[in-house]
Amino acid sequence: MIRRLDLRTDPTAELPRAQQDVEHALHVVGPLCDDVRARGEEAVLEYGERFDGVRPASLRVAPEYLEKALADLDPAIRAGLEESIARLRTTCEAELEQTVVTTVAPGATVERRIVPMQRVGLYVPGGLAPLVSTVVMNTVPAQVAGVGSIALTSPPQAEFDGLPHPTILAACALLGIDEVYAAGGAQALALLAYGSVATGGSVQPVDLVTGPGNIYVAAAKRYLQGTVAIDSEAGPTEIAVIADDTADPAFVAADLISQSEHDPMAASVLVTPSDALADAVTAELERQVPTATHQARISTSLAGPQSAIVLVADLDQAVDVANAYAAEHLEIQTAEAAGVAARIVNAGAIFVGAWTPVSLGDYAAGSNHVLPTAGCACHSSGLSVRAFCKNVHVVTYTEAALREVGHHVEVLANAEDLPSHGAAVGIRTGRTR
Known part of the structure; x- marks a missing residue:
């Protein structure tokens, strides 16, 4: 049923780990992601047909399907989702960082401004189990952070005519997410990261991709990181x-x-x-x-x-x-x-x-x-409201404040053999012209 590992007699024994790792899966997902970048939505549809056994009539889920899914949702499930949303929203609101302004000297301020991501992509698995709770876990912190544009993808289901699972669609509607795509796996993450506008489609690229998945989803995150930010490799x-x-x-x-x-x-x-x-x-x-x-x-x-x-x-x-x-x-x-x-x-x-x-x-x-x-x-770290925010420093100095510290800047710039850095201060303070 389950093996035993005795570290009392062999403290150097390796801890249990899956034999298939993300690095191995990279060799599979790399070419797939490149293909989505080159061919856009057509490639995503083809991979959906190959891996999920169905080709959706459209990648984007029409509003009427979202509305119907919510209308048909079991009231007990809706109540459970509403409670989950309320509790998570409470913790997210408590964890949301505030803008901080620090006066480092008279006339010199540094503001750490909290800025939400402008557009994010959320991934919700739908393979062995329709993870409706993951809709909540991805969406609520993004909304609390103030993200203005949210796209969500979940695999097409053959038993539902190529749409994502209706419970997932219902949760999207409950949370007000109307940009939903019937796409799963690494191809869905590539679609979010690259968008499809350059290949004649309508999907705009996102700044951040979040959500759990299988080993190939985790590998796609690693492959796409740099093109897009990720939360973590949640396999x-x-x-x-x-x-x-x-x-x-x-x-x-x-x-x-x-x-x-x-x-x-x-x-x-x-x-x-x-x-x-x-x-x-x-x-x-x-x-x-x-x-x-x-x-x-x-x-x-x-x-x-x-x-x-x-x-x-x-x-x-x-x-x-x-x-x-x-x-x-x-x-x-x-x-x-x-x-x-x-x-x-x-x-x-x-x-x-x-x-x-x-x-x-x-x-x-x-x-x-x-x-x-x-x-x-x-x-x-786990996904939180902080993942959907950036910190931007806003620096404001008066003339007097710059004069007070300027000589330190010039000395340090010269120490690094970057005299033009110092000159940019000196030209303002009268030391150089």
């Missing part, structure tokens, strides 16, 4: 759980299963100093997995090289392992869980205590579920 999902003898094995097993349900390549890792808990969780997995709706993909995920029960000497080593692994989602189910969580420096999101499962964060915690994967949490 197949992963969960790590630090747990000790106080943890409920049924809870731990259910949480490992919940992320394995996403994708056969999803990673589920338990880090524990307790052999007894490891045994109990294994027994719970054997009990719970056979009754799961998506038993096949869950079993594949748990049995893969990316998943394991990792045995450690104590919680100190568990923290070290968790920081080295840098999980997308990290649960702490231990005694004094808050204290353990405080020692974590590398994780996309941390879920503290037995009553805070990752599933809560996936939908309605008020946090964002678009998070860095594959160890990228050591240098990248």
Whole structure:
């Protein structure tokens, strides 16, 4: 069901990771992205037909389909979406940075102005599961940031005549997103990054692309970075759980299963100093997995090289392992869980205590579920309102303020053998003419 890795006897053993990495997938997505750049919307339609099994009548989803999807939406699902939107909007509004003006000397000010991105592209997966919650997680922080132009793409579905899943369309309508494209995978990201105007289409390029996806979506982000900004390389999902003898094995097993349900390549890792808990969780997995709706993909995920029960000497080593692994989602189910969580420096999101499962964060915690994967949490952050903003310094000096500091500028410019830099100050202060 799931292998064991004992770091007590072999502390140098490699941590569980998927065998297929982003670098490998780059060789696949690079030529595809180049083709979309060269041929535009026609290339995107062809790739949709090849990979998704359907060729949409139009890439752009007509307004009437968005309106119908919202009108047909189950009221309970709508209520859940509205609650998720409200909670996430609350945290985004609290996290939105404000413009700050600093007076560094009399007559000298530096303003850090917060400027929203002008146009962004949001990606919502639609392969094994229609991730309607990802519409919320991408859109709300962009709207709170003040982004003026938002385009969203999601794969065409053969069972819905080439449209994205109707629940995804309904969420777009609920949030007021009317620029929606039936495009998935790397080709969708290339369409957003390059636009299609140069090839006779109507899609304007974006400044930033956000959203999770499979390994090829993550690779496309890496390939397109520089042409467009990205949030992070959010590939197949992963969960790590630090747990000790106080943890409920049924809870731990259910949480490992919940992320394995996403994708056969999803990673589920338990880090524990307790052999007894490891045994109990294994027994719970054997009990719970056979009754799961998506038993096949869950079993594949748990049995893969990316998943394991990792045995450690104590919680100190568990923290070290968790920081080295840098999980997308990290649960702490231990005694004094808050204290353990405080020692974590590398994780996309941390879920503290037995009553805070990752599933809560996936939908309605008020946090964002678009998070860095594959160890990228050591240098990248989860999606937030900040991702949709830029900082611009606005510098204002009076003549007196420039005269007060100008000689320092000239000295430093000469020290770097850039005398014309100094002369640009001197010509104003009368030192050079």
